[in-house]
Amino acid sequence: MTTTLVWFRSDLRLADNPALHDAVRRGDKVIPVFIWAPEEAGAWVPGGASRWWLHHSLFALDATLRGHGSRLILRRGPSRVALEELITETGATRVVWNRCYQPLALERDREIGTALQDQGIEWASFNANLLVEPWQVRTRTGAPYRVFTPFWRACRELGWEERPLPTVGECAPVSPNIDSLDLGAFGLLPKVAWDSGLRVNWQVGEQAALERLQEFCDDAFVDYAGARDYPSRPGTSRLSPHLHFGEISPRQIAWALMHAAHTSRVAGAVAAAEAYVRELGWREFAHHVLFHYPHTTDAPMDPRFADFPWRADAEEMLCAWQRGRTGYPIVDAGMRELWQTGWMHNRVRMITASFLTKNARLSWHRGASWFWDTLVDADLANNSLGWQWVAGCGADAAPYFRIFNPILQSKKFDAAGAYIRRWLPELDALPDRWIHAPWEAPTTVQAEAKVVVGRDYPAPVLDLKATRDESLAVYRTHLQAVANA
DNA sequence: TGAAATGTTGGGGCG
DNA sequence: ACGCCCCAACATTTC
Numbered sequence: 001m002t003t004t005l006v007w008f009r010s011d012l013r014l015a016d017n018p019a020l021h022d023a024v025r026r027g028d029k030v031i032p033v034f035i036w037a038p039e040e041a042g043a044w045v046p047g048g049a050s051r052w053w054l055h056h057s058l059f060a061l062d063a064t065l066r067g068h069g070s071r072l073i074l075r076r077g078p079s080r081v082a083l084e085e086l087i088t089e090t091g092a093t094r095v096v097w098n099r100c101y102q103p104l105a106l107e108r109d110r111e112i113g114t115a116l117q118d119q120g121i122e123w124a125s126f127n128a129n130l131l132v133e134p135w136q137v138r139t140r141t142g143a144p145y146r147v148f149t150p151f152w153r154a155c156r157e158l159g160w161e162e163r164p165l166p167t168v169g170e171c172a173p174v175s176p177n178i179d180s181l182d183l184g185a186f187g188l189l190p191k192v193a194w195d196s197g198l199r200v201n202w203q204v205g206e207q208a209a210l211e212r213l214q215e216f217c218d219d220a221f222v223d224y225a226g227a228r229d230y231p232s233r234p235g236t237s238r239l240s241p242h243l244h245f246g247e248i249s250p251r252q253i254a255w256a257l258m259h260a261a262h263t264s265r266v267a268g269a270v271a272a273a274e275a276y277v278r279e280l281g282w283r284e285f286a287h288h289v290l291f292h293y294p295h296t297t298d299a300p301m302d303p304r305f306a307d308f309p310w311r312a313d314a315e316e317m318l319c320a321w322q323r324g325r326t327g328y329p330i331v332d333a334g335m336r337e338l339w340q341t342g343w344m345h346n347r348v349r350m351i352t353a354s355f356l357t358k359n360a361r362l363s364w365h366r367g368a369s370w371f372w373d374t375l376v377d378a379d380l381a382n383n384s385l386g387w388q389w390v391a392g393c394g395a396d397a398a399p400y401f402r403i404f405n406p407i408l409q410s411k412k413f414d415a416a417g418a419y420i421r422r423w424l425p426e427l428d429a430l431p432d433r434w435i436h437a438p439w440e441a442p443t444t445v446q447a448e449a450k451v452v453v454g455r456d457y458p459a460p461v462l463d464l465k466a467t468r469d470e471s472l473a474v475y476r477t478h479l480q481a482v483a484n485a
Numbered sequence: 486t487g488a489a490a491t492g493t494t495g496g497g498g499c500g
Numbered sequence: 501a502c503g504c505c506c507c508a509a510c511a512t513t514t515c
Contacts, residue, residue, distance in 0.1 A: 229486085350486065389486090401515040402487050409487085468488085472515055 003090055004028040005083065007035070007097040009105075011128045011246035012061045013206040014068065015167035018126035019096040024168045031090055031174055032065055034058055036186045037077020042104050044297060044380055047373030049342040050244075052195050053204055055188035057245045060205025062183070070171035074181040080112050084119075089178060093121060098128035098246070101287050102380050103294035131160040131250050131284055134291030144292035146301075147396045151288060152281045164252045197340035202241070202376065209242035213253060217260040222268070225275040231334075231345035232418035237276070238343070240377035243283070250280050286381035289395045297384045298365065300393035304482045308393070309474060310363035317360045320461045321352070322370055324423075327453075327460035329436060330410035331355050333423035340423070342376035347413055353390040354404035359467040361474065364391035392475070400475035403468050410436040426456055 004023040011017055012034075023030045038045045046054065062072035075082040083095060095116055100109065109125070116123045127133050137145065137154040145151035189195070203211070216237040220227070227235025242248045254277050261273035293301055300306060311317075320326050324335035334348035344352070349371075356367045364387040371387070372378045388394025392402070414420055417435035421428050427435060429449035434441035439453045439460060446452045453459050 347486085354487090398486075399515085403515090404486095405488060465489095476515075 002026065002028045002094050003092040004030055004094040004096055005086055005090070005092045006030055006032045007079075007083065007095060008032060008061065008072070009034075009097060009246075010100050010244070011098040011249075012057045013209070013247050013249070014061075014064055015206065015210070016128070016164035016249045016252050017098065017168070018128050018165060019098045019124070020168055021165045022124065022126065023094075023096055024171060028094065029172045030070060031073060031086070031092060031178070032061075032070055032171075033073040033075060033082075033086060034061075035075045035077050035079045035082045036188075037079045037082075040077060040079060040104060040108055041102070044102075044372065047375070047378055048190060048194075049198065049374050049376045050372075050378050051188040052190065052198055052342070053202070053241055053245060053376045055183060055186070056204035057247060058183055058186075058188075060207070060247075064206060065171070068168065068171045069173050071174050072180070073174065073178055074183060074186070076181060076185070079108060080115060083112065083116075086178075087119075087121060090175075095121060095123045097123075097125050099125050099133070101130070101134060101291050103290070103297070106291075128249055129246055130287055131155065131254065131280065132158055132288075134288045137288070145285070145288060148282065148285050149396075151285050152278065155281065155284060160251060160254070162251070164249065164255050198342050198376065201341040201343070204241075204247075206247045209239065209247040212237065212239055212242065213248060213256055217256050221257060221260065221276055222264065222266045222272045224272050229347050230413050230419075231348050232414055232416075232422070236346065240379075241343070244377045244379045250283065253277075254280060282385075283379075283382060285395075286379075286385035289385055290381040293395070296388065296394070297380055300364075300391075301388055301395050302393045302397065304479060305391075305393035308363075308478055311361045314360060314362055317461060318356075318362055318366055320458070321356055321360065321362075325458045325461075326355065327439065327458040328355065328406045328410075329417075329420045329424055329427060329438065330406045330414060332458075333414075333420045336423040338371075338374050342374060344375070345419075347409075348419075349386065350390060351404050351406055351409050353387060354402075355406055357387075357391040358403045358471050359462055359464065361467070361471055364388055364393065400479070401472060403471065405464060405468075407436050407464070424457070426451055 006020050006023050014020065058072065058074070065072050073086070075086065086092065100106065113123055132155045137151065137158060139145060139150070145154065220235065220237070223235060227233045239248065239253065243250065257273040257276055261269040290296060321335060324332035324339065326332055330348065331352050334344050334352045337348070338344040353367055356362050357364050368383050368387040371383055385394055389397045392398055392400040410420070417432055420435055427438060430438055430441065430451055431445065434445060438451065438457055451457050
């Protein structure tokens with residue numbers, strides 16, 4: 001009987017897991033393993049919130065595997081060394097994994113594949129985490145896509161009709177002689193307990209992911225298109241961290257949603273499901289772009305922005321933004337939601353990112369780094385694409401003149417201030433009329449509400465109109481200069 | 486998945 | 501009744 005190492009990475013689930021499924025289907029003796037090798041991620045070592053999630057997800061995966069008669073072997077990297085040691089210890093002759101697409105992970109996996117082959121170890125990799133892999137679609141000229149709409153059309157034409165794989169059944173036990181590190185040895189949990197907000201907001205693991213999907217399919221998704229833009233409403237699926245760690249696959253989500261839509265009696269259910277699946281499409285697009293343009297984690301995709309004059313002397317501004325102390329309630333509410341829960345509503349991500357890159361004119365990279373460290377769903381492909389999109393230097397990016405006005409956005413999408421009040425309790429007593437721009441409230445109103453701007457809540461750190469005008473001028477001048485050069 | 490500036494239209498107040 | 505002005509509401513252009 002073949003002993004097979006199933007190398008878990010970004011696929012911490014038992015259902016719709018092609019690598020695991022393959023090993024079990026063949027009747028191999030399966031040894032599930034996870035290797036903690038943060039140094040292999042280069043500059044993008046998982047941030048604090050991601051590590052917190054990973055800890056709990058590994059705990060959950062081990063528990064689930066134990067329910068199936070197996071267990072998860074934990075090892076420390078380098079990945080290649082750890083795998084080779086395990087091969088020696090277990091007599092495994094085969095290694096399987098599901099593909100990752102970050103530039104450094106791809107390189108590592110390629111090297112490991114070659115090394116295994118040289119040692120006569122069979123290996124196989126599978127697609128578990130994307131509807132369409134980056135090399136599966138090309139433009140007519142054979143180039144990678146740089147624009148979302150044609151990319152998505154090509155993906156739809158390709159189709160992904162295959163039904164998700166079922167969860168695996170009973171697995172052979174893993175010999176007690178095989179050592180596994182204690183999960184605690186990875187040091188993933190914070191040294192100081194800043195994670196209370198994460199604990200109360202999230203249930204980690206495959207089971208929780210499936211429950212959240214079920215909940216979304218049962219009711220919320222039919223209102224998705226109408227509710228997703230309102231941060232105080234529970235209109236989004238909140239599946240992003242589960243997706244990032246592979247506790248659930250995009251195929252499972254797309255399949256479950258389309259099934260729910262086609263059996264729903266609600267008019268427009270299919271259109272609603274498609275609107276959601278389109279967002280999965282942006283995730284696919286981000287992976288496509290990162291695969292073909294691997295430098296875009298750190299450099300702008302649009303070369304015209306290589307020497308863009310981002311503000312370099314605005315550390316105080318960055319700090320105010322990070323801590324949610326800009327004086328603009330919708331921005332601060334978002335940044336505090338992020339800090340406390342490891343997540344931020346997408347509409348507010350756009351507002352806060354526009355504020356940082358367009359109004360404060362700080363580099364998108366500064367924002368990307370902060371999100372990377374604080375988001376539980378931090379994902380290299382999505383994060384790089386999203387920030388470059390807002391900054392105007394990415395693939396299919398927002399044009400430079402698209403600048404969000406946080407006050408208008410706030411009035412439009414949080415009219416009653418429910419979201420603001422949830423994250424900025426100090427503004428609770430301000431009437432709706434003033435909640436979006438507290439500094440405009442008459443001093444008597446401020447006193448009445450016990451929120452004096454400058455004392456209980458920051459005065460605005462920048463002038464919206466002045467920074468907007470300045471930013472437009474800088475972008476225009478720069479792009480003109482580059483065009484003439 | 487923007488916002489501000491500028492242009493156009495049409496109803497109502499008014500002499 | 502009529503022309504004129506004002507301005508809200510909407511449309512278009514510009515960044």
